[in-house]
Amino acid sequence: MDLFSRTWAALRAAVASLPGEDFAKPSGCRGWLVRDLVCHLVIDAQDVLITLVTPASSALTHDAxxxxxxxxxxxxxxxxxxxxxxxxxxxxxxxxxLKFHLDDVGAAAGRAADLADPGMRVKTQEMVLTAGDYLSAYVLEWTLHHLDLVAHAPSVPGPPAEGVARTRELLEKIAGTAFPASFSDEDVLLVATGRRAPTDTESTALGDLAARLPFVLG
Structure with missing residues (x-):
């Protein structure tokens, strides 16, 4: 849950630092400009707030x-x-x-996460999971979208290294496979999710795994 807070705070700070003209640039998220991505983050923050006040009493069905x-x-x-x-x-x-709306709703989502009991069961999208697992799942969301945000804005700081490492770990578990150790954590995330094509050297290292890419998360 602490990693959720750090990755979310870093992403919001990155948005706040963007010059206005950068909102019209492409993001690393297929088909979206930066402004579309930031608007999506507002919706995500609303989802976090809604989920954390939607307790469930039924059995757990999912984890991070x-x-x-x-x-x-x-x-x-x-x-x-x-x-x-x-x-x-x-x-x-x-x-x-758009910056103001994200700062307003995003800060509230961050406070709600800090106050949440990690063992509390919550319900979202017909799934029941602990608040801790739900927020851990969102580390992946924040990290990938932080990479999307800075894809064409190299002067803006990227996501925290610990969030990138945790997201690689989650992605490998989701996909049921490990990526070569020669890949950096960030390269795994970009190549595995189709945000960039692998180089010839990377394709050779991936072997049969290359044919399974990209992994599209939903």
């Missing part, structure tokens, strides 16, 4: 790993929620308003 499902289909932008986020992001017009 099984929270995620794998798909072999890359997003096309046709999903209704994806399309809504693009329209909503454009409606903000002034990036300062």
């Amino acid at each position: 790993v099984t929270y995620w499902a794998l798909s072999d289909a890359l997003p096309t932008g046709d999903d209704p929620l994806d399309a809504l986020i693009v329209r909503l992001a454009a409606a903000y017009e002034d990036p300062a308003l």
Whole structure:
């Protein structure tokens, strides 16, 4: 849960440091501009707040790993929620308003996470898991989107190294496979999720695993 707080705080600080003109640049998330990605983070923060006040009394069904499902289909932008986020992001017009909304809702989500009992059972998307596992799953979300945010903004600090390492660990468990030790944690995340293509050297190191990529998380 402490790692959730650190990765979330780092991501919000990175958004706050972005110049307004960077919001119109592409992000590392397929089909989304930076402003679309930041709008998605607002929705994510709302989801965290909703989930942490939605207790469950039934048996646990998922953990931080099984929270995620794998798909072999890359997003096309046709999903209704994806399309809504693009329209909503454009409606903000002034990036300062989007920054303010993320800071406001995001800070509240961070406080709610700090106050949550990690053993408390919560329900989200027809899943029941502990608050601790739910917030651990979001370390992956924050870390991947932090990499998306800085994909074309090299002057903005990237995600905390411990969050990147934990996300690699989670991704390897989700995929049921380990990536070569020669890959840095960040390279694993970018290549495994299709955010960049592997180099020839990386493809050789991946061997048969290369044919399974990318791993699309949902």
